[in-house]
Amino acid sequence: MMKNNLKVERAIKSITQQELAKIIGVTRQAINSIELNKFVPSTILALKLSEFFNKPVNEIFFLEETD
Amino acid sequence: MMKNNLKVERAIKSITQQELAKIIGVTRQAINSIELNKFVPSTILALKLSEFFNKPVNEIFFLEETD
DNA sequence: TCTAAAAGTAATGTATAGTTGTCATTGTGT
DNA sequence: ACACAATGACAACTATACATTACTTTTAGA
Structure with missing residues (x-):
């Protein structure tokens, strides 16, 4: 099993899934699913x-x- | 584009694709393709x-x- | 409390990661 | 030169990452 602290990292930068998704070049759902x-x-x-x-x-x- | 130095790392450990594949739990072809x-x-x-x-x-x- | 933004969720479709099997090529030792 | 191990390559298949669209739920701010 793999885990991640994307949510925490995102909170540190106070950026939304939407914004992160755009920067990385994937959909918001992709970030959410990860x-x-x-x-x-x-x-x-x-x-x-x-x-x-x-x-x-x-x-x-x-x-x-x-x- | 993404690159990797698996071949070099493998050479350092002098391990074959076959052996590495088995350890990691994928096929030899997967390692080769990567x-x-x-x-x-x-x-x-x-x-x-x-x-x-x-x-x-x-x-x-x-x-x-x-x- | 009302509302809008943010996050969760779900269906369906497509691209591609990874398997299985098989054969060709290159390298290395004897 | 021969044999065999290691690697490259390819086809057909399966599993799943990720897109798209759309709907619901949660959260935070006025």
């Missing part, structure tokens, strides 16, 4: 988020134990 | 590779300019 762990983004998306939030991918996304 | 930039792996796969190679995702995968 935040809610409904799907696993591509590495390109992860790198773009990493770039935007100025944090390494590994600090935004991480694997959880128990498979 | 190395040859034929497709973009999921963030989970990137994190597993990051874990195995003991290097941050951003040091294995990176965005290239010119789109």
Whole structure:
């Protein structure tokens, strides 16, 4: 299982899903679905988020134990 | 465009695509296709590779300019 | 409290990640 | 030169990321 703290990062920058989506180049639903762990983004998306939030991918996304 | 140095990392550990694939839990063709930039792996796969190679995702995968 | 923005959710469609299987090519040791 | 391991490549299939549209629910501010 993979988790992420996109919601937190977004709160730090106080930016909406909508705005983030536009910057990254995906839909608001895509951002929403990632935040809610409904799907696993591509590495390109992860790198773009990493770039935007100025944090390494590994600090935004991480694997959880128990498979 | 995204690039990666999986081939180099693999050479450092002197491990075959086959072996790496088995460890990560994908097929040899998947590893091969990623190395040859034929497709973009999921963030989970990137994190597993990051874990195995003991290097941050951003040091294995990176965005290239010119789109 | 009323309202509008923000976030959650769901259906359907499309693109593409990843599998399975198979064959061709390159490299390396003997 | 021969054999075999490692890699590249391709076709057909399945699973799922992500788009689009649209509707509901939650949250924050006047």
